[in-house]
Amino acid sequence: MSIAEGKNGAAGTVADSRLGIRSVGNKVTVVLGAQWGDEGKGKVVDLLAQDADIVCRCQGGNNAGHTVVVDSVEYDFHLLPSGIINPEVTAFIGNGVVIHLPGLFEEAEKNVSKGKGLEGWENRLIISDRAHIVFDFHQAVDGVQEQQRQQQAGKNLGTTKKGIGPVYSAKAARSGLRICDLLADFQEFSERFKVLALQYKTMYPTLEVDIDGELERLKVYVDRIKPMVRDGVYFLYEALHGPPKKILVEGANAALLDIDFGTYPFVTSSNCTVGGVCTGLGMPPQNVGEVYGVVKAYTTRVGIGAFPSEQDNDIGALLQTRGREVGVTTGRKRRCGWLDLVLLRYAHMINGFTAIALTKLDILDVFSEIKVGVAYKVNNEPIPHFPANQEVLHQVEVQYETLPGWNTDTSAARTFQDLPEEAQRYVRYVEERLQVPVKWIGVGKSRESMIQVF
Numbered sequence: 246m247s248i249a250e251g252k253n254g255a256a257g258t259v260a261d262s263r264l265g266i267r268s269v270g271n272k273v274t275v276v277l278g279a280q281w282g283d284e285g286k287g288k289v290v291d292l293l294a295q296d297a298d299i300v301c302r303c304q305g306g307n308n309a310g311h312t313v314v315v316d317s318v319e320y321d322f323h324l325l326p327s328g329i330i331n332p333e334v335t336a337f338i339g340n341g342v343v344i345h346l347p348g349l350f351e352e353a354e355k356n357v358s359k360g361k362g363l364e365g366w367e368n369r370l371i372i373s374d375r376a377h378i379v380f381d382f383h384q385a386v387d388g389v390q391e392q393q394r395q396q397q398a399g400k401n402l403g404t405t406k407k408g409i410g411p412v413y414s415a416k417a418a419r420s421g422l423r424i425c426d427l428l429a430d431f432q433e434f435s436e437r438f439k440v441l442a443l444q445y446k447t448m449y450p451t452l453e454v455d456i457d458g459e460l461e462r463l464k465v466y467v468d469r470i471k472p473m474v475r476d477g478v479y480f481l482y483e484a485l486h487g488p489p490k491k492i493l494v495e496g497a498n499a500a501l502l503d504i505d506f507g508t509y510p511f512v513t514s515s516n517c518t519v520g521g522v523c524t525g526l527g528m529p530p531q532n533v534g535e536v537y538g539v540v541k542a543y544t545t546r547v548g549i550g551a552f553p554s555e556q557d558n559d560i561g562a563l564l565q566t567r568g569r570e571v572g573v574t575t576g577r578k579r580r581c582g583w584l585d586l587v588l589l590r591y592a593h594m595i596n597g598f599t600a601i602a603l604t605k606l607d608i609l610d611v612f613s614e615i616k617v618g619v620a621y622k623v624n625n626e627p628i629p630h631f632p633a634n635q636e637v638l639h640q641v642e643v644q645y646e647t648l649p650g651w652n653t654d655t656s657a658a659r660t661f662q663d664l665p666e667e668a669q670r671y672v673r674y675v676e677e678r679l680q681v682p683v684k685w686i687g688v689g690k691s692r693e694s695m696i697q698v699f
């Protein structure tokens with residue numbers, strides 16, 4: 246049979262033998278936030294990174310804040326993949342990530358000073374030459390845009406002011422500068438940097454940009470990052486097609502903050518759902534293996550935007566204090582509410598989770614009953630989908646089911662059977678409703694307090 250005659254993959258088979266095409270290769274395991282961020286991705290990645298070879302970040306910047314607790318030392322990661330804390334791991338920052346170089350080095354140095362885990366990090370970090378650079382003026386513009394939103398529309402987005410919106414805008418406008426530009430001709434880079442800075446000065450006359458000062462600072466980074474920078478596509482291709490390797494992808498931000506699928510405009514500026522893995526690393530979809538959704542046992546949100554199951558009352562306040570729900574990046578209090586299955590089903594439709602890590606179950610230990618949002622109504626009519634429009638989302642009336650609480654401390658549980666019956670029932674309820682198995686259950690901050698169910 247000729248290639249042209251082939252149907253339903255038959256041509257592929259002929260081509261395989263004739264052209265000697267290799268097998269799909271290694272698969273990557275993906276960890277993604279399923280709600281509005283801060284679900285505990287850092288902790289899940291840390292657990293999976295214990296026997297990983299490579300841990301990648303594919304999108305976002307240092308707007309993310311991932312906490313990892315090892316031997317009672319709390320590390321926080323913003324741009325560096327959390328898995329770097331394992332000395333055997335190579336960390337990879339892909340093309341989809343936006344990098345603020347001073348932020349990257351500050352973060353590494355801060356974590357190095359806390360404990361042993363990050364030793365030799367400079368030799369274990371690979372940076373894609375296609376990643377875009379966040380400049381100080383992007384961060385300043387983020388602040389100015391927030392001020393303008395407040396003045397003009399009476400409300401801002403509540404961004405982290407890390408320059409994320411401005412740098413991804415510059416990327417889309419094709420005026421951004423990348424790591425490969427920084428490492429090429431510095432004179433040429435400086436010219437383009439000046440043009441970009443002046444564009445922003447024109448748009449925002451109050452903006453102060455220290456062009457020469459920032460260029461001088463950037464020049465210092467050239468030699469420091471040169472040994473880390475690679476063609477990211479080729480680096481990953483070799484890793485996928487070399488000897489068996491465990492490759493992890495650490496999602497930043499989360500499904501409901503995704504630029505396409507999140508609660509727009511109260512979102513971040515990258516794709517934090519599964520598609521961002523392929524575009525942010527430069528790899529084919531057939532190399533995506535397990536996709537783990539990280540789900541907090543209740544819901545939180547930092548910043549502004551609709552939040553249907555929010556509990557702006559004593560329940561929310563109790564979740565906030567017990568869960569120590571304060572943003573890692575901005576120090577802002579997180580808004581809290583009950584678990585929302587409508588939102589989670591939506592996140593699953595997009596990401597196709599193969600299993601879930603259900604974190605912070607221990608925070609629910611003191612509730613005598615626990616509510617779970619199961620359906621949305623608008624104008625008294627049930628709606629089957631998650632609304633795109635923010636005004637509609639603000640109007641939804643959440644239908645809840647009430648489950649019995651367990652009023653027992655679960656923090657010492659290490660197996661599923663150690664959990665009180667009602668807590669087991671809560672976990673089973675979530676997996677049945679979502680039709681996704683719960684593989685891990687978090688009952689505390691430390692590495693040990695993660696129950697592996699199967």
Ligand code: GDP
Binds near residue numbers: 282568605606690694
């Ligand atoms: P990420 O952005 O998704 O990595 O999550 P963050 O690190 O921003 O926020 C999660 C917070 O919850 C951190 O302070 C973690 O140490 C903590 N945490 C994670 N899992 C658990 C858990 O199962 N129980 C408790 N009590 N805390 C947890």
Ligand code: IMO
Binds near residue numbers: 309410498549
């Ligand atoms: P991790 O990875 C929680 C939110 C901000 C703001 C909106 C836009 O720790 O889960 P940006 O600075 O990205 O332009 O802000 O997105 N946000 C997050 N909230 N966790 C995060 O990351 C977030 N990353 C962005 O609070 O509402």
Ligand code: MG
Binds near residue numbers: 311573
């Ligand atoms: Mg976080």
